[in-house]
Amino acid sequence: MHRPNQAGICGGKDGAESIVVSGGYVDDEDYGTELVYTGQGGNDPATKRQIADQQLTRGNLGLARSQIDGNPVRVIRGAGGDQKYSPRLGLRYDGLFRVVDHWSDTGKDGYKIWRYRLVALESTDPPPAAPLHGTTDQQTPRTEATIQRLVRSTAVANGVKRLHGHRCQVCGIQLATPAGPYAEAAHIRALGKPHNGPDVPSNVLCLCPNHHVLFDTGAIYVDGWHRDGGGRRR
The missing domain is CATH 2.30.280.10 (SRA-YDG)
Structure with missing residues (x-):
């Protein structure tokens, strides 16, 4: 083991x-x-x-x-x-x-x-075996594996994405799909232990998939608040 x-x-x-x-x-x-x-x-x-x-x-x-x-x-x-x-x-x-x-x-x-x-890991849901489509009757060899990812979709997250027009707050890109624009919500302070971040709009970023991965892995991060030249908090 x-x-x-x-x-x-x-x-x-x-x-x-x-x-x-x-x-x-x-x-x-x-x-x-x-x-x-x-x-x-x-x-x-x-x-x-x-x-x-x-x-x-x-x-x-x-x-x-x-x-x-x-x-x-x-x-x-x-x-x-x-x-x-x-x-x-x-x-x-x-x-x-x-x-x-x-x-x-x-x-x-x-x-x-x-x-x-x-x-x-709460559940395993391996894909069913399926025949290989084509001119042969042979099936594709399959090895059972388990991969599980957590996907959240909440009213708060969707509201933040609509607020930003589904445009990434880092690069400004809006991904267009046949079903409409696509973006992902990332919590600045993560939900659950030990961060216990709140599920509120001020704790959510609207990101493209690329920058969501970079944010989740620490390649980019939020570095607190600062004040601009006019003394306003940004």
């Missing part, structure tokens, strides 16, 4: 396969079907305290890639984790989780860490 003997994350630039939650980092948060997981690196194994900044490399990069690709991650809990959700002894496989968010933060010990919000 988890190949490394020591590392808490199994994976790299192509994605993460599995993680172990065993109380190795003071910034971990366990809510049962939801985790706020701390990336690897910069940790003193003896004290479990952070002594250096973490980098978006190795397993940390793998978990970020899993979010982008929508691929689930195996979660194994160890006896050293939160007593409410962890086994009394040894290790326990707790199923597939999906990475829904990742971001950099300053941890409790004052160093830069990477954090990942994972939620339990």
Whole structure:
């Protein structure tokens, strides 16, 4: 279930396969079907305290890639984790989780860490096998896989998109489809733990798919408020 003997994350630039939650980092948060997981690196194994900044490399990069690709991650809990959700002894496989968010933060010990919000995979819906269309009776070989993505469509999000005419607030592009203009809504402060952002218009951006991906992965970000030359808050 988890190949490394020591590392808490199994994976790299192509994605993460599995993680172990065993109380190795003071910034971990366990809510049962939801985790706020701390990336690897910069940790003193003896004290479990952070002594250096973490980098978006190795397993940390793998978990970020899993979010982008929508691929689930195996979660194994160890006896050293939160007593409410962890086994009394040894290790326990707790199923597939999906990475829904990742971001950099300053941890409790004052160093830069990477954090990942994972939620339990609620359902699997593999595509049915279908015959290959053409001149042969052979069927296309299929391998069953599970990918799940979270898609939100709320009155608040739709209202923000209408307010901006379905134009991206970064590049100004409006995508035209046969069904009408298309844009995506992105929450500035994410909903759910640990951000607990409000689902209100002031917390929503209207973005094209390209800039939505860049925003979700931290390539672009909102850098607070500033005042323009006339002293107005922007």
